Amino acid sequence: MIGLLVALLSAVVYTVGLTVEQRALHGAESISVHRPLHLARVLLGNPRWVFGCVFAALGSLGLIVSLGLAPVSVAQPAFAAGVACTLLVATLVLGERITRGEYVALGVMPVALGLLGLSTAEGAETGTTANTPVLVAVSLTTVVACVGVMAVVGGRGRYVSAAAMGAAAGLAQGSAGLQGKGLGGLLADHGLWAAVAPALLSPYPYLYALGWAVGIVLFQTSLQRSRASITAPVSNVVGNVFTVVAGTLLFGEQLPDDPLMLALRVGGFALTLVVVVLVRGNVASAEADTSRLRAENAVAADADR
Structure with missing residues (x-):
């Protein structure tokens, strides 16, 4: 129970940071993963973004603590569901327009992740050790694949949508989540x-830093192109599913033996796929709205000079 509460509190702190980051990015210069030095200068030179990043980092640290107190199939879904719910509230408070599909996606997401949490039998053991060589191989392969695919697709001049970049960010951050476990x-x-x-002396902090760095670059780029209500659910769902599946296997946490608990687990994962489909349907309009907002902010800034 303590692990669940820590995960939910960490989600609130993380989402506050995420919201501050989004507001800072929508008023900043355009960034690209193909210009890493410029990207670093824009991000680190923006005090509001740095402030939001600190809050997000504190939320991530809280998740690490919760992963040591509860099975990954409880702590990780609780964190992601908390992010979704808090993000919806923050979006409404900020007065941003949300489509019907986004309402449905953000409503389904906590239900899906809640089912994953409920599917864990009470008193289930929390895995604390993994096969290190296998964990390192899975983590490195995932991060390299994310970077490679984004580099190849973007390098050929093809447009990479915010949702696709958010999914890649989710995989990279999911890799970091394994190290957090x-x-x-x-x-x-x-x-x-x-x-x-x-x-x-373990590979965990170094692989965590690698996955976090790649994930944050991809996610911040996708966040500037669209709204957090678009990119965050995709990133969270993909990262959550990856962390739960890989973490359960690598850390030896057993699937439920009870048919009802197993059905809840399968239903939870099925609903996470529904979330991705619903969100992707609104990506084009969301990116257009964000581009228009950024253009209006740029004009207003020029007029003030």
């Missing part, structure tokens, strides 16, 4: 201070 396991097994040395 490993770090959370070390915290659970050794305690805070005693876990420092084993953590530094």
